[in-house]
Amino acid sequence: MLNxxxxxxxxxxxxxxxxxxxxxxxxxxxxxxxxxxYKRQTVNFEEVLRTEIAKSSSAQMIKTNPKHMDHMGNGQISIEEQANTSYRVDDNNVDIDVENAEMAKNTLYYNAVINSVNGQYSRLKSVFNINK
Incomplete structure (x- = not known):
């Protein structure tokens, strides 16, 4: 259970x-x-997180041939630049409305994960207190 x-x-x-x-x-x-x-930056952590969740909840796959594709990513979160678009004459591709919406969405996500972490620690704390 603790693991x-x-x-x-x-x-x-x-x-x-x-x-x-x-x-x-x-x-x-x-x-x-x-x-x-300036070119907009994005982070690929949703894909990495999905990969990590799948890795922890499923059976491990074995690569039997070097030509087979890997079933999981490398687990590295990275910042990627979106250099292939441009919205304005000055080659900047940042839309302030999109960025503000992404910031709000990310803030809600971060707070939800913090609440989940707090819940996990509360459960562990209650288990340790019961066993005293």
Missing amino acids: KSFDRINLLNKALDGAWLKNSAISNNIANVNTPG
């Missing part, structure tokens, strides 16, 4: 890291909304 709880906490920790990195990327986008040539 599952700590695995869940570790997964939530990775989610918080990704949400924090996404917040930084969105903040950079907002700060550079009027910078000519």
Whole structure:
């Protein structure tokens, strides 16, 4: 039971890291909304998190041939630049309305994950108090 709880906490920790990195990327986008040539940054943590959840909840797959595709990503959260679009004449592709909506969405997500972490720690605390 404790292993599952700590695995869940570790997964939530990775989610918080990704949400924090996404917040930084969105903040950079907002700060550079009027910078000519600036390209919007995105974070791939949702895909990485889905991969980690699938990895922890399913049977491990074995690669039997080097030509087979890997079933999981590398688990690395990264910032990616969207260099292939441009909304304005100055080659900037940041839309302030989209960024503000993404910031609000990410803030709600971060707070929900924090609540989940607090719940996990409360459950662990109650288990340890019962066993005293």
